[in-house]
Amino acid sequence: MTAVDGRGVPSARWTDITDPQGILRALGGLRERRPHRAWDVVVAVDPDPGMAVWHDTAVEFTELLRRSRVFRRVDRRRLGPLPPGGPSCGRLTLVVTDGNAPGWRTGDRSRTLHQWAGAGALAVVHLLPHHAWPETGVPTWPLSLRSAGPGAPNRGHGTRPGQVGLGAPEEGGPYLPVPVLELAPRGVESWVRLVTAARGTWTRLPLTFATPHPEAPPPAHRDRGPGERVAAFRRSVTPDVLGLATLLAATPLAVSLIRRVLTRLRPEARIVDFTQLLTHRLIHPRTGPSPADGPPLAYDFAPGVRGELLAAGRTEDLRQVVGLVGEALGRSAHRLWQVPELLAGRELSGPLGRDAEARAWAEPQIAVLHALSGPHAAQARALEQLTAAPGTPAVRTSAPPPSHLRKQEDLVNQPSKQPRTDVPSGAPPQPERRGRSTPAVWGHVPPRNPNFTGREELLDALHRRLRKEKATAVLPNALHGMGGVGKSMLAVEYVYRHLGDYDVVWWISAERTAQIALSLVELAPQLGLEAGSDAS
Numbered sequence: 340m341t342a343v344d345g346r347g348v349p350s351a352r353w354t355d356i357t358d359p360q361g362i363l364r365a366l367g368g369l370r371e372r373r374p375h376r377a378w379d380v381v382v383a384v385d386p387d388p389g390m391a392v393w394h395d396t397a398v399e400f401t402e403l404l405r406r407s408r409v410f411r412r413v414d415r416r417r418l419g420p421l422p423p424g425g426p427s428c429g430r431l432t433l434v435v436t437d438g439n440a441p442g443w444r445t446g447d448r449s450r451t452l453h454q455w456a457g458a459g460a461l462a463v464v465h466l467l468p469h470h471a472w473p474e475t476g477v478p479t480w481p482l483s484l485r486s487a488g489p490g491a492p493n494r495g496h497g498t499r500p501g502q503v504g505l506g507a508p509e510e511g512g513p514y515l516p517v518p519v520l521e522l523a524p525r526g527v528e529s530w531v532r533l534v535t536a537a538r539g540t541w542t543r544l545p546l547t548f549a550t551p552h553p554e555a556p557p558p559a560h561r562d563r564g565p566g567e568r569v570a571a572f573r574r575s576v577t578p579d580v581l582g583l584a585t586l587l588a589a590t591p592l593a594v595s596l597i598r599r600v601l602t603r604l605r606p607e608a609r610i611v612d613f614t615q616l617l618t619h620r621l622i623h624p625r626t627g628p629s630p631a632d633g634p635p636l637a638y639d640f641a642p643g644v645r646g647e648l649l650a651a652g653r654t655e656d657l658r659q660v661v662g663l664v665g666e667a668l669g670r671s672a673h674r675l676w677q678v679p680e681l682l683a684g685r686e687l688s689g690p691l692g693r694d695a696e697a698r699a700w701a702e703p704q705i706a707v708l709h710a711l712s713g714p715h716a717a718q719a720r721a722l723e724q725l726t727a728a729p730g731t732p733a734v735r736t737s738a739p740p741p742s743h744l745r746k747q748e749d750l751v752n753q754p755s756k757q758p759r760t761d762v763p764s765g766a767p768p769q770p771e772r773r774g775r776s777t778p779a780v781w782g783h784v785p786p787r788n789p790n791f792t793g794r795e796e797l798l799d800a801l802h803r804r805l806r807k808e809k810a811t812a813v814l815p816n817a818l819h820g821m822g823g824v825g826k827s828m829l830a831v832e833y834v835y836r837h838l839g840d841y842d843v844v845w846w847i848s849a850e851r852t853a854q855i856a857l858s859l860v861e862l863a864p865q866l867g868l869e870a871g872s873d874a875s
Contacts, residue, residue, distance in 0.1 A: 352395035361524030366407040372535035387440030388624035443476025446553025453549040456493035470782035486536035565643030574786035588648035592638035649710035
């Protein structure tokens with residue numbers, strides 16, 4: 340989305356900061372609580388190449404810190420080893436990340452955080468919403484933190500002894516607690532309370548723990564093929580995010596082109612929606628030389644994933660994306676983006692090249708041509724041969740999709756007024772959603788079962804009762820039945836069918852009493868409520 344700065348003026352930046360005025364008000368608490376204290380702050384940005392799409396957000400956040408006028412000095416730098424001299428009690432450090440870098444899972448980032456947290460006041464600003472954190476490499480626990488004093492280094496803070504038992508490290512030893520904040524007024528307010536708190540004051544907020552000796556990461560999961568990977572993605576995300584992914588499968592993944600396609604075709608989409616492709620490993624960061632006549636590509640799809648996504652796209656959408664990319668590149672990059680010419684029935688106007696950069700630009704064009712099929716399939720094969728590395732046979736960059744996902748002229752897997760053709764025979768079409776595209780608060784909902792069929796009468800009855808009562812409660816709308824008959828699956832299917840009807844959707848597992856309490860504690864800050872200090 341396009342940024343609006345602290346003065347309410349539209350900015351040319353592309354950021355996910357939705358309430359800059361609220362962040363400025365929250366930062367003002369530093370002056371109100373400690374009027375005579377001079378603060379310096381360092382914004383340390385995660386250096387992973389996958390953070391390319393967040394560049395404008397990091398810049399905008401830094402500008403908000405400066406505009407607040409509560410800091411003596413504001414610096415922005417790449418996160419790395421602690422510099423000579425390091426921070427002190429007069430310097431605060433905010434690490435900006437989306438938690439998707441491999442270093443968060445391997446422990447490299449934990450070692451770096453431990454250096455900074457031992458020398459000064461450190462917090463992590465997580466760019467994803469709270470409900471998405473478990474999918475990233477930054478584990479968090481909702482705990483109470485005992486302050487060591489205003490602006491004190493993290494090594495002096497402590498946790499409440501009785502509340503650790505949720506998998507968090509015990510107090511003491513090599514682990515240092517590090518607060519984790521959402522980039523929103525509520526997250527900034529909790530950080531301000533901690534930074535200005537008197538010694539011994541308790542503040543409740545999400546924590547991660549940094550250690551100089553992280554445990555070895557668990558063995559890597561079996562690498563799934565493109566069909567299995569995309570099927571898991573479909574089950575885990577909303578229809579809007581799935582539609583966004585399908586559009587981007589036809590796009591060369593330069594940040595400027597990602598922005599153009601999303602702002603023009605999905606103006607309600609946010610950067611966090613795009614990063615779900617990173618979280619689910621459909622795409623990965625890309626580094627390498629930039630073409631002389633086009634923008635650098637920041638990301639690549641995993642092999643075969645473009646084809647799997649585009650097999651369920653609509654011809655109209657694919658052609659729109661092709662046109663938008665061509666419009667953005669202009670004639671100066673005509674050599675790189677020749678698919679509009681091919682769709683118009685003309686021949687290639689010149690060679691793309693056989694280096695890695697040329698092949699990366701050819702991949703989305705080949706995938707689009709294969710998806711459109713018919714006379715364009717031969718064009719796709721010709722383009723594959725022209726861009727194959729010297730001395731190697733041409734390798735199809737878009738694996739043929741499974742038979743149930745074969746391209747048809749208007750096959751859809753995202754909301755549309757056209758009927759779906761990828762559902763089992765006899766299944767009714769999905770109802771068209773109205774209102775907001777997704778709930779404002781969403782958390783812990785299990786993945787949707789793509790093979791769910793039947794039970795329409797039960798779903799309709801549940802929907803009528805909920806609409807009649809105008810509120811969701813546990814007991815009046817309980818689903819009764821023996822174990823294993825599908826009560827949870829029915830509830831999950833109802834949630835995904837009616838995403839746009841609710842502001843809050845929060846799944847609470849009731850297998851253990853402690854799980855219920857923990858889920859409610861996690862929900863409280865999402866609703867703007869303060870959990871009690873004795874909550875566990």
